[in-house]
Amino acid sequence: MKPVKVALIGAGLRGINYLEYAIHQPHELQVVAVAEPVAERRRAFQVRHGIPEDMCFESADALLASPKLADAVLICTQDRQHYEPTMQALAAGYHVLLEKPMSPDPGECIRMAEQAERANRVLSICHVLRYTPFFSTIKELLDRGAIGRLMSIQHNENVGYWHQAHSFVRGNWRRKDESSPMILAKSCHDLDILAWLADSECVRVSSFGSLTHFTAAEAPAGAPLRCLDGCPVADGCLYYAPRQYLTDNTDWPTSAISDDPSYEARYRALQDGPYGRCVYHCDNDVVDHQVVNMEFANAVTVAFTMSAFTRDVSRTLKLMGTKGEIRGAMEKNEIEIVHFGSGKVETISFGGVDGHVGHGGGDMRLVKDFLRLVRADGKGDSLTSAQRSVQSHLIAFASEQSRVDGQVVSLEQFARQQ
């Protein structure tokens, strides 16, 4: 088997994570080019994958202006930088693996899916949860009627208080105008999984939520703009930045604050960079808690809650059917099936994989499946095709519209307006 040749656009945290696959399975995947404007990241990635100098580019535009140099590209830039490179790459004949969210603009999501169809290329979206043993087992159980006919789903996305502060208060996804609304940036995974499990068209949504805690109005008296500026409440504050970022552990999320992991570089990042700011004095505007109610064409109803205010970073859900219940906790990587008739309770545990690391094993399985599709030149079904992802992205956009306007939104009407 010849390895699939890929180029990476955006050698940030996600891109380098996926392409570790090539280090472990070099007979399946070879990284032949990279586009990354930050010189140290480009260089580190070049060295890791042994990429020749003339295959290292400073931007997506420069890479895509070259004659076709790989079978596929991975597009792992930030949310608002997905559309242009995806359209160009598909037109140039590349298969594309694109990070979620596809785009913060529903029209762009639709156009990318159409372009992939026209160009007859694979466009897969990184909805990694569909590839986890945890969710794929729940899907199999539903498909074989383990709890009769599915009626309701209750699903919680437990963001984790410190994770909210890191990514959605201080970090890259804190502002709608710079990335996307929380329901898209964080919860498009959940809406995608819920639509997959409900196995039907979403008909209507309603949503409520707001940014309530991480605001100046909630700041403790005397809290300065930056934690290092002599904060008088440092000892009792859950979000005191040095306690999070200046420990011996330099893994994520600390790795996100500085390319240089030394103590001095991290200290400087807290003095000058976004991650040293007081969480009550940032320029964030995305919500810290939100609920979405969904009605599907097959009468399944879903209640979804996203909340920052949880200890665990995890997903917990209960699926209610006519003959039983399935309960799952992703951080425990465990599923419980309750059978009404016999009263029996079965437990399925997925040992070995932490429910949180690498999205419960989903990251690497997603890459493997993308390689399968590229090898078949696009023939075969993708669990996370752009077509499918457009549907779940539209649920996220419609939910945000409902939250902002205070109205129930019909998906059919919403899709027609795009």
Ligand SMILES: NC(=O)c1ccc[n+]([C@@H]2O[C@H](COP(=O)([O-])OP(=O)(O)OC[C@H]3O[C@@H](n4cnc5c(N)ncnc54)[C@H](O)[C@@H]3O)[C@@H](O)[C@H]2O)c1
């Ligand atoms: N699938 C998931 O579960 C998941 C999880 C987290 C983030 N994401 C998404 O992944 C994407 C990337 O997130 P990240 O945390 O890796 O971000 P990041 O900021 O670490 O990486 C993005 C990289 O793109 C580079 N870049 C900027 N402009 C470029 C250009 N013109 N050409 C090439 N590269 C360019 C940046 O320098 C940076 O290194 C985002 O859209 C994010 O929402 C997905």
